[in-house]
Amino acid sequence: MGNARLQSIHVHPVKAFRGLAPRDAVVEPWGLAGDRRWVVIDDGGKVVTQRQQPRLALAAAELLPGGGVRLSAPGMDALTVPVPEAAGTVPVVMPRDKVEGVPAEDPAAHAWCSAYLGADVRLVHMDDPATRRPVDPEYARPGETVSFADGYPLLVTTVASLDALNSLIARGDHAPEGPLPMNRFRPSLVVAGTEAWAEDGWPGIAVGEVAFRVAKPCGRCVVTTTHQGTAERGREPLHSLGRHRRIGGKLVFGQNLVPLSRGTVRVGDPVRMLEPDGSL
Numbered sequence: 452m453g454n455a456r457l458q459s460i461h462v463h464p465v466k467a468f469r470g471l472a473p474r475d476a477v478v479e480p481w482g483l484a485g486d487r488r489w490v491v492i493d494d495g496g497k498v499v500t501q502r503q504q505p506r507l508a509l510a511a512a513e514l515l516p517g518g519g520v521r522l523s524a525p526g527m528d529a530l531t532v533p534v535p536e537a538a539g540t541v542p543v544v545m546p547r548d549k550v551e552g553v554p555a556e557d558p559a560a561h562a563w564c565s566a567y568l569g570a571d572v573r574l575v576h577m578d579d580p581a582t583r584r585p586v587d588p589e590y591a592r593p594g595e596t597v598s599f600a601d602g603y604p605l606l607v608t609t610v611a612s613l614d615a616l617n618s619l620i621a622r623g624d625h626a627p628e629g630p631l632p633m634n635r636f637r638p639s640l641v642v643a644g645t646e647a648w649a650e651d652g653w654p655g656i657a658v659g660e661v662a663f664r665v666a667k668p669c670g671r672c673v674v675t676t677t678h679q680g681t682a683e684r685g686r687e688p689l690h691s692l693g694r695h696r697r698i699g700g701k702l703v704f705g706q707n708l709v710p711l712s713r714g715t716v717r718v719g720d721p722v723r724m725l726e727p728d729g730s731l
Contacts, residue, residue: 455522455657455722458610458643459633463488464520465512465574466599467500470637471680474716478661478710481580481596481605483639485514488580489532490543490552490599491564494571497544498599501674504568518576521558524567530616532560533558535576543575550584552577586709590666595709603666603707605639615647616704619691627689634679635688636671636704642722650706654727659720662711662729670701 463470463567466487477484488510491499501507502703510524519533552575560574577583577598586595588600597604613633620629634642640658642650656663667684671692675686692702711729723731 452645452649452722452724454536454644455701456644456718457640457720457722458720459632459641460716460718461637462486462514462637463512463640464514464639465491465522466498466589467491467504467507467513467674469508469520470628470634473515474646475715478605478713479580480598480713481505482710483577486516486639487599488577489520489569490577491572492552492575492576495544496542496592498546499570501566501677501682501687502672504570505677505684506568506589506645508677508682510567521631524565527563530559530563532557532574532672536634537577538578540578541573543599543721545584545599545601548584550577550599552583552599557625570638582664586666590707602638604710605642605663605708606637606669606705607642607656607663607708608633608636608705609641609645609647609650610643611645611647612650612704616691616696619689619695621729623691625686625690627711628685631688635675635677637674638705638709640716644722653706653724655711655725655729656708656723657712657723658710658716658730659714661714661716662710662725664711664725664729666707668671668701668703669707671704675704676681 461470513521521531522536534555535553543552555574580598617630
């Protein structure tokens with residue numbers, strides 16, 4: 452990995468909304484600062500994502516000082532939503548578990564999301580990611596926690612692997628839908644300067660001053676087939692991943708990460724592979 456570098460950083464303040472691409476980000480034990488601390492839930496408490504509502508790809512959330520967000524979307528007036536001060540929580544039903552979250556205090560936040568999606572939904576904040584939700588116990592170490600991300604604090608992908616996947620898509624048995632951009636995979640960190648699929652063999656990585664362990668490969672879902680600029684769906688990349696990247700019953704692209712240390716990652720940081728014991 453001699454020339455590997457961090458090419459880009461991606462923070463998604465509201466789960467399933469469009470992401471931000473800062474030049475640097477603070478790494479907390481549960482993920483990048485401000486990442487997926489907000490989520491939309493339906494009237495039964497279930498998380499609403501692009502799986503159910505592809506139009507969420509067109510909504511944006513600017514992260515504000517203190518953790519609030521400024522929401523915007525086509526056809527909607529922008530709305531600023533502060534972090535709720537009330538302590539009352541509601542259950543948030545995630546794909547593998549249930550967690551408590553704090554509803555936005557301003558009813559306008561729920562009305563804004565409901566109007567945009569055409570459904571009765573609420574906007575909820577995770578007040579204490581240090582205690583609210585553990586990482587999947589099958590792959591976690593004691594005390595590891597995560598925000599409203601699908602299962603792990605961060606996701607890393609590589610430019611070389613996307614290039615390889617796009618080559619597979621171009622050679623497929625149907626009219627090609629590619630090349631696909633990296634935002635289909637909604638990563639936290641994107642690394643350049645590696646071999647294709649090199650991440651399959653990483654026990655862990657150091658990005659600048661921050662170390663991470665690789666928890667498991669990332670199984671992909673229908674969200675990856677959603678064009679992030681139009682909200683339209685196709686069949687790729689799942690069709691090609693199913694033919695070429697089926698690992699352990701999952702269609703795999705990218706690796707899930709758990710931080711081993713705190714610090715700040717910056718675009719351009721060197722990326723080095725860790726030994727299985729966590730050393731360089």
